Amino acid sequence: MVTYTTAYPFRLPETSLMCVYCCESYADSAKFRQHMVSEHDTFKVETAFAHCPYEGYLKTDCTDLRCRTCGGKFTKIEDAAKHLNDAHDRKINFDFHLGIQPFKFEGEKLLCGICDRNFPCLRQLSRHMSTHYQNFTCAECGKSYTTNGSLQQHMRFTHIPDERICRRCKQTFSSLEAKREHAENSPKCWPYQCVQCAQRFIKWSAKEKHLTTVHGQATRTHSCPECNQVFTSRNSYRVHFATMHAGVNFVCSWCGRKFGTKRHLEQHTVVHTGIKLFDCTVCSKSFPRKANLAQHMWIHSDYKRFECNMCNKQFNQRVSYKSHMKAHHPEIQNY
Structure with missing residues (x-):
C-alpha cells in the first residue's frame, strides 16, 4: 500500500511525525507530507518496517490518499486497496489485514482514519487507533491486545495462578497482598518520575505537585485546541474535548450527564442504581x-x-x- 499510494508511513517517538526513512521530525503534518513527496518519492516497505518498533502495523498519514498510478483519490484505506487490486492488478490478499493504521490531519484536527473521531493530541490518537486492531483477546478477562506478544505479557503478569509479578523489577510474589506491599514500599518500581531530579512517585498527581512545590514549575493547565477554553484538571479537559469536540457522548439515562468513556459512565451509573456487584x-x-x-x-x-x-x-x-x-x-x- 505505501508503495502504490500516498499513504506516508511515520513514527511517533514524541509528539511529532518522524519520517521512517531519514528520521526527520515534523510538528506540521503538511510539511511532513511535502517532505515525503520531495525526498522519498520511491518507497521500500522493508525499510519502513525496519525503522519501526514491531507492532504488526505501520502508522501512515492518509490525509491526501491517492493512487500513485492513476491519481485516484480515496477517503478510506480499504477503498484504495480494492482499487489497486481491481484496476491495477496488484494482487492484494484481503484474507489478511492490510498492515496499515490510517491517520488523517485536516487543518488543526487530528482524526482517526477509521472512525473519523477527533483527538486533542497525537499520543491520544495513537492509543485510540490501536483499539481498532485488537485481535488477540484474553480468555480469562476479555481484555484485547494488538499483538500476541502483548496478550502473552498480560497473561504472565495477571493470570498466572498463585503468582504475582511486578511489571518493573519482575520480582515474583505469592499473593496479591504481597505484591501490593512491594508496590507501596519500592520507589524504584513507582511508575512516575520527575524529569528534574529523577525522584519517582506512585501517583501522577504526586509527581505534578512535586514539580510545582520543589522545582517551581507553574501549575499545568490544559488549553482546548478547538475553543481555547482552559482547564486546570487534566480529566476535566479530556471529558470536555471528548464530549464537545470529538462527538463522544456517553450519556447517563438517569440524569443526562455526559462522559468521555463508557467506563466512566458505568462507574457513574451505580450512583443511581445502587447495584453492588x-x-x-x-x-x-x-x-x-x-x-x-x-x-x-x-x-x-x-x-x-x-x-x-x-x-x-x-x-x-x-x-x-x-x-x-x-x-x-x-x-x-x-x-
Whole structure:
C-alpha cells in the first residue's frame, strides 16, 4: 500500500511525525507530507518496517490518499486497496489485514482514519487507533491486545495462578497482598518520575505537585485546541474535548450527564442504581465499584501502610490514619 499510494508511513517517538526513512521530525503534518513527496518519492516497505518498533502495523498519514498510478483519490484505506487490486492488478490478499493504521490531519484536527473521531493530541490518537486492531483477546478477562506478544505479557503478569509479578523489577510474589506491599514500599518500581531530579512517585498527581512545590514549575493547565477554553484538571479537559469536540457522548439515562468513556459512565451509573456487584471474599460486604473493593481489602490485611510518627500507631487505610491525626494530633498540619 505505501508503495502504490500516498499513504506516508511515520513514527511517533514524541509528539511529532518522524519520517521512517531519514528520521526527520515534523510538528506540521503538511510539511511532513511535502517532505515525503520531495525526498522519498520511491518507497521500500522493508525499510519502513525496519525503522519501526514491531507492532504488526505501520502508522501512515492518509490525509491526501491517492493512487500513485492513476491519481485516484480515496477517503478510506480499504477503498484504495480494492482499487489497486481491481484496476491495477496488484494482487492484494484481503484474507489478511492490510498492515496499515490510517491517520488523517485536516487543518488543526487530528482524526482517526477509521472512525473519523477527533483527538486533542497525537499520543491520544495513537492509543485510540490501536483499539481498532485488537485481535488477540484474553480468555480469562476479555481484555484485547494488538499483538500476541502483548496478550502473552498480560497473561504472565495477571493470570498466572498463585503468582504475582511486578511489571518493573519482575520480582515474583505469592499473593496479591504481597505484591501490593512491594508496590507501596519500592520507589524504584513507582511508575512516575520527575524529569528534574529523577525522584519517582506512585501517583501522577504526586509527581505534578512535586514539580510545582520543589522545582517551581507553574501549575499545568490544559488549553482546548478547538475553543481555547482552559482547564486546570487534566480529566476535566479530556471529558470536555471528548464530549464537545470529538462527538463522544456517553450519556447517563438517569440524569443526562455526559462522559468521555463508557467506563466512566458505568462507574457513574451505580450512583443511581445502587447495584453492588463486587463482593469481599472475607466478610461478604459488597461494593458498587472494583476500586472500592480494592480499598476495602486493606482492612483485612496484616500489613499497615500508614504509621503515626507521634505515637507509632499503625493503620492499613488512609482514611483511618487521617481521622486519627485529626482527633489526636490536630497541631500537625501536613500529614
